[in-house]
Amino acid sequence: MALAGFVCLAATGCGGGAPAAGPGSNGPLTLVDYGGATSQVSKEIWMDPFTKQTNIKMRHDAPNDYAKVKAQIDSGKIAWDVMFVQPYRAIVDCGTYFEKLDKSKITTVDRLPPLIGECGVPIDNFAYILVYDSKKFGQNPPTSWKDFFDLTKYPGKRGLSTAVAGGVLEAALLGDGVKPEELYPLDIDRAIRKYDSIKDNISFFESGARQMEQIESGDVVMSLAWHGRVQLSVRNGAEFKPVWNQHIRTHDTVAMIKGTPRKEEAYKFLSFITDVQQQKLWAEKTSYGAANKDAQPTLDQVGKEFDSNDPAHAELAVQLDLNWWAQHYEEAIDRYTKWSAQ
Incomplete structure (x- = not known):
């Protein structure tokens, strides 16, 4: 994916060891993505602003390794919370690796394409x-x-x-x-x-x-x-x-790791990254079409060519x-x- 400022560097780990706010918290909320280009833009337009707005600390990890998800679930030691997934995996692993989502807790759900299965949130086109x-x-x-x-x-x-x-x-x-x-x-x-x-x-x-x-x-x-x-x-x-x-x-898709003790924080994050402003920024930085139908990104000529x-x-x-x-x-x-x- 394209990056903020169109710089292509892998993101370093972000956030810290401070506990996240909210019930069931057990450390920072962890976002897992594909690494590389995705990480930089995720940090700039999602993670840092989310922490600033909610005071919920965040941490980054990559890449999205399904074997690690299974190991965490099998051991009962859940270290990850929200993860980029291939959209079909949000169907295959729904209820086993990923939480079945309560749509009422995603405040933007009526402005998005339908959930993928019961577990995947589409974040772009x-x-x-x-x-x-x-x-x-x-x-x-x-x-x-x-x-x-x-x-x-x-x-x-x-x-x-x-x-x-x-x-x-x-x-x-x-x-x-x-x-x-x-x-x-x-x-x-x-x-x-x-x-x-x-x-x-x-x-x-x-x-x-x-x-x-x-x-x-x-x-x-x-x-x-x-x-x-x-x-x-x-x-x-x-x-x-x-x-x-x-x-x-298709859609880039995120899902919530099954059994996360930070479920309420994760719902807040899913709502945040799919709101109009964050979707606008995501589309402007990546050229991936906003999933939120109300988002109206401002694109330059290259962005328009790849919109x-x-x-x-x-x-x-x-x-x-x-x-x-x-x-x-x-x-x-x-x-x-x-x-x-x-």
Whole structure:
């Protein structure tokens, strides 16, 4: 994600050891995110202002490791409170890793998209998107996922995530001619066969930071990218452009760790980060579309180019089917991981 002031540095741990205010408190409220770019903006526009407003101390940790969540729950020693999660995990792990939420305690809930399952709070509108090097293809740019797989017309390396749930299968099937309305259930075999056709030209990335490095260094000429990360790379000097046609749309999602003794503080935090002002700031710093429908961010030209909430962009979206992923993620991850490692 893009950062406050468009600086890309990993956040250091924030907050301190002072106990948080409120019933059931047991130390500071801990937010766990993806690390890197996400952490800096989280600290600047969420954590520090929340502490200032509520006097509830906060601490940061990263990355969001599900094995650590399980270990905390199994031991009964809950150290984390609110965590960024892949949206389908908010369905799969609802009630086991994550608390079923009382919507009445989230003051902004009627201004947000529906909760994801009963455990996930959508905090923005997020796109997995085709981006391309305009220096190389500016005169005849790609316009679809079909072009992502056309090495004759658009030679060069393609950036692709090692995380299959990041629109990877959807992009391959769209590139192979599947209509958006016929995309689900996903044909995993067909998607992998499509990637086989360009595998020698795939450069895998395992993190947002590595994705940005590929784009900014010129290692790739196209990428299936996280749109907010690309806008930061553009601000860093990369001459990449987005293709909004058939971008794959979902939400960044946060959830509350099951059994946290800081539940009331966590509800206050969830309400805070989804209020109009914080959503406005989040969208301005990241280019991820505000989830709160009342938020009206002020965007510069780059921000507008990468704004997932722009109606002209949003109408071209293919919505990620979280229920399919909740049911099939283990098979999809296993198959894709084995293929990508070959």
